Amino acid sequence: MPARALPILPVLSVLAPALLGALGGMAPAPLAAQTALDQIRQVGPENAERYFAPAARGLVFALTAGVFDRATALPAFHVDLGIRVAGAVRGDDTRTFDAFLPERITWSHPSTGTRSFENPYAPVDGDLRTPSVMGRGPGIILEPTGAFRNALVEAGENPAGYRLALPSGLDLALIPVANLYLSVGVGFGTELTLRFLPGLEVSPDLGGFSGRGFAVKHELSSWLDSPVDLAVGVGSQSLSVDDFFEASTLEGWLLAGRAVGPLTVYGTAGLRQGSIRVDYVADNPEALPGRPAGGTAVRFSPDVGTQTAWGGGVRLQLLLLNLSGQYTTGDPASFSIKVALGIP
Numbered sequence: 338m339p340a341r342a343l344p345i346l347p348v349l350s351v352l353a354p355a356l357l358g359a360l361g362g363m364a365p366a367p368l369a370a371q372t373a374l375d376q377i378r379q380v381g382p383e384n385a386e387r388y389f390a391p392a393a394r395g396l397v398f399a400l401t402a403g404v405f406d407r408a409t410a411l412p413a414f415h416v417d418l419g420i421r422v423a424g425a426v427r428g429d430d431t432r433t434f435d436a437f438l439p440e441r442i443t444w445s446h447p448s449t450g451t452r453s454f455e456n457p458y459a460p461v462d463g464d465l466r467t468p469s470v471m472g473r474g475p476g477i478i479l480e481p482t483g484a485f486r487n488a489l490v491e492a493g494e495n496p497a498g499y500r501l502a503l504p505s506g507l508d509l510a511l512i513p514v515a516n517l518y519l520s521v522g523v524g525f526g527t528e529l530t531l532r533f534l535p536g537l538e539v540s541p542d543l544g545g546f547s548g549r550g551f552a553v554k555h556e557l558s559s560w561l562d563s564p565v566d567l568a569v570g571v572g573s574q575s576l577s578v579d580d581f582f583e584a585s586t587l588e589g590w591l592l593a594g595r596a597v598g599p600l601t602v603y604g605t606a607g608l609r610q611g612s613i614r615v616d617y618v619a620d621n622p623e624a625l626p627g628r629p630a631g632g633t634a635v636r637f638s639p640d641v642g643t644q645t646a647w648g649g650g651v652r653l654q655l656l657l658l659n660l661s662g663q664y665t666t667g668d669p670a671s672f673s674i675k676v677a678l679g680i681p
Contacts, residue, residue, distance in 0.1 A: 441454065
């Protein structure tokens with residue numbers, strides 16, 4: 338086996354940078370002044386969660402895309418080593434959200450003292466719709482209104498200096514992820530897969546990605562009489578984006594497939610779930626009311642829940658090279674493309 342497996346490493350050293358470079362091309366160009374993470378740090382948790390939730394959900398389900406690509410297990414001591422690029426597709430309903438308006442703020446001024454104001458802000462153009470991270474264009478501007486605006490004028494302050502800007506959209510068509518992986522047949526119809534992403538900056542806007550995970554697949558048709566190949570698999574994966582975002586997933590799949598020569602066609606059905614945690618330190622150098630105080634630790638966990646998913650794909654084996662592609666339904670839908678080398 339070693340004599341046949343060794344060529345995998347130099348070939349992957351060429352394939353991996355090329356595919357990861359293509360992945361980086363899916364990301365948006367950097368913002369002119371601030372990254373998306375910088376902008377999030379300047380808003381409160383309510384708007385930050387609504388802004389970031391579509392990307393968080395997309396990352397979770399992109400992680401579970403195409404983990405298994407056939408309903409058979411590798412024989413004992415056979416290996417498969419490659420790279421898998423996956424993505425979650427944007428839905429039109431993820432492009433915008435209704436901004437949260439602070440119900441009450443406290444403002445202090447040397448000449449007027451400390452006062453509380455209810456409903457202190459309103460959108461400049463009267464529309465609360467603003468881009469999410471998946472959307473396009475600048476975020477809306479909230480301006481002082483009512484008693485708060487009057488108090489600013491009475492104190493000699495310019496209300497325009499107290500405006501709050503929500504983050505701009507990044508116009509993402511999809512949420513991409515990538516993993517290097519190694520699958521090994523361990524015998525008894527069982528295959529073990531290890532996945533990892535050893536640090537990758539897709540874009541200055543999105544930060545640095547790193548992750549790891551594992552999966553186990555067992556071939557049911559090795560002991561069950563069936564007209565098609567059958568297998569079950571479970572897996573788990575984690576992903577972090579700098580110190581800002583952390584996601585973990587758990588999934589279980591039933592696979593059914595059939596090989597015709599070098600081509601395998603398969604279908605999948607399963608459950609996938611994930612948990613998300615977002616942490617950041619608020620940045621408010623101008624001490625504007627309506628934003629968390631600078632240095633405040635902010636944490637929230639967008640709801641992802643458990644999702645039933647169906648999918649299908651094809652795999653092509655050409656000597657030691659194998660290629661596969663898969664599409665999985667869901668909200669959001671996801672896809673994966675894999676390039677690998679190994680002993681089939």
